[in-house]
Amino acid sequence: MSKDWNELSEKMSERLAPSMAKDHPNLPVVKEEGCYYYGRDGKKYLDFTSGIAVTNVGHRHPKVVEAIKNAADELTHGPIGVIQYESILRLADELAEVMPGDIDCFFFGNSGTEAIEGALKLAKYVTRRQYMVSFTGCFHGRTMGSLGVSTSKSKYRRYLQPDSLTYQIPYYRPADFENEDGTIREEEAIRQLERDFDNLFKYHVSPDEVAGVILEPVLGEGGYVMPPASWLKKVRDICTEHGMLLIFDEVQTGFGRTGDWFAANTFGVTPDIMAVAKGIASGMPLSATAANHKLMQQWPMGSHATTFGGNPIACSAALATIDVIKEEKLLDNTVRAGEHAVHGIRKLKEKHPVISNIRHLGLMIGIEITDPETGKPDGEAVLRILDLALEEGVLFYLCGNEGEVIRMIPPLTVTTEQIDDGLKALDKALT
Numbered sequence: 346m347s348k349d350w351n352e353l354s355e356k357m358s359e360r361l362a363p364s365m366a367k368d369h370p371n372l373p374v375v376k377e378e379g380c381y382y383y384g385r386d387g388k389k390y391l392d393f394t395s396g397i398a399v400t401n402v403g404h405r406h407p408k409v410v411e412a413i414k415n416a417a418d419e420l421t422h423g424p425i426g427v428i429q430y431e432s433i434l435r436l437a438d439e440l441a442e443v444m445p446g447d448i449d450c451f452f453f454g455n456s457g458t459e460a461i462e463g464a465l466k467l468a469k470y471v472t473r474r475q476y477m478v479s480f481t482g483c484f485h486g487r488t489m490g491s492l493g494v495s496t497s498k499s500k501y502r503r504y505l506q507p508d509s510l511t512y513q514i515p516y517y518r519p520a521d522f523e524n525e526d527g528t529i530r531e532e533e534a535i536r537q538l539e540r541d542f543d544n545l546f547k548y549h550v551s552p553d554e555v556a557g558v559i560l561e562p563v564l565g566e567g568g569y570v571m572p573p574a575s576w577l578k579k580v581r582d583i584c585t586e587h588g589m590l591l592i593f594d595e596v597q598t599g600f601g602r603t604g605d606w607f608a609a610n611t612f613g614v615t616p617d618i619m620a621v622a623k624g625i626a627s628g629m630p631l632s633a634t635a636a637n638h639k640l641m642q643q644w645p646m647g648s649h650a651t652t653f654g655g656n657p658i659a660c661s662a663a664l665a666t667i668d669v670i671k672e673e674k675l676l677d678n679t680v681r682a683g684e685h686a687v688h689g690i691r692k693l694k695e696k697h698p699v700i701s702n703i704r705h706l707g708l709m710i711g712i713e714i715t716d717p718e719t720g721k722p723d724g725e726a727v728l729r730i731l732d733l734a735l736e737e738g739v740l741f742y743l744c745g746n747e748g749e750v751i752r753m754i755p756p757l758t759v760t761t762e763q764i765d766d767g768l769k770a771l772d773k774a775l776t
């Protein structure tokens with residue numbers, strides 16, 4: 346690495362806020378392409394993070410780059426409503442085709458947290474109710490509203506006084522309902538869910554004061570937990586029964602990650618409102634709060650607005666992203682590659698007793714690390730494994746309340762050879 350770079354990097358630790366510059370592993374890179382980052386050290390790194398579930402079609406996919414360049418030649422800024430432009434209209438139309446159920450109408454923003462903020466406002470405005478119900482372990486973003494419905498392990502949260510009237514109930518807990526052989530006691534899990542809602546309505550809040558119920562259909566930051574479809578269907582039924590709007594946060598699960606366009610499609614459960622971001626535009630800042638036309642029309646002009654949301658370059662990148670997912674049949678590859686990876690990780694589990702659990706849906710893979718002696722989640726070990734895997738040329742990230750889960754989310758274009766390379770590195774790191 347050059348002397349200039351070292352000086353600049355050193356200085357940036359003063360210029361950039363710690364919350365922006367101090368995450369793990371903080372790899373210095375010069376370029377990204379396909380499934381790889383190119384480090385400043387001249388090494389090539391296999392990326393099993395996809396920029397945290399963003400570059401689903403691979404880094405700098407040529408079609409996405411071309412779309413961005415062409416768009417920049419014509420229009421760099423909306424603002425939609427004041428002017429009209431083709432990319433946002435075409436994108437809304439294309440998205441309606443791939444959304445679950447009857448969801449066909451969109452408010453575009455710039456980030457996941459904005460999409461959630463929009464979803465909360467939409468639910469509260471339409472129902473004229475003030476409370477939300479969220480689930481422990483779910484993460485929805487960092488604005489005051491989205492933080493208000495999130496569980497955060499951060500000790501700083503209590504100084505932030507998040508801006509949301511929210512009751513939390515427990516998310517699906519695999520340890521309570523899964524047998525040794527991996528089978529799930531679904532009826533028991535559903536009965537527990539019913540009891541949690543009953544207690545909430547009996548002692549805390551009346552259902553007719555609850556605007557919406559928000560959750561991640563697969564727990565992301567909280568540790569890659571996949572509830573059974575029947576559990577999500579039950580949440581849907583309870584919402585319908587009480588006129589509460591069901592909000593799916595598909596910021597992390599969207600755009601092919603689960604092996605279908607969205608987790609809602611995978612599970613066969615359609616929410617009333619959906620928040621999508623991350624994978625939508627392959628790195629350009631874009632998000633959407635989505636609902637069906639009838640619901641969205643009750644959210645009038647003036648109740649929400651944006652300056653940058655639905656930026657024309659980002660919308661063009663999103664159109665190209667959707668094309669690539671279709672043309673390259675990435676949903677099929679996700680299922681195939683996910684199965685291949687899990688097969689390999691199961692073999693690693695036989696060899697390395699620190700692996701206590703493997704959870705996956707498509708290419709959302711969580712490898713839980715436990716101290717074999719104490720049986721406790723081992724976040725410290727995960728940090729060491731991440732560093733050692735990086736030395737072997739593979740970038741993983743982590744999740745879980747104690748940082749105890751190695752998160753493996755390669756681009757959906759990943760080949761079985763690249764997965765094998767990555768698992769070889771993981772094997773060495775675990776050894």
Ligand code: PLP
Nearest residue numbers: 456457458484485486565596597
């Ligand atoms: N919701 C989920 C499930 C997320 O994983 C994230 C980001 O990690 C967000 C919301 C917030 O998205 P953003 O960081 O784009 O604001």
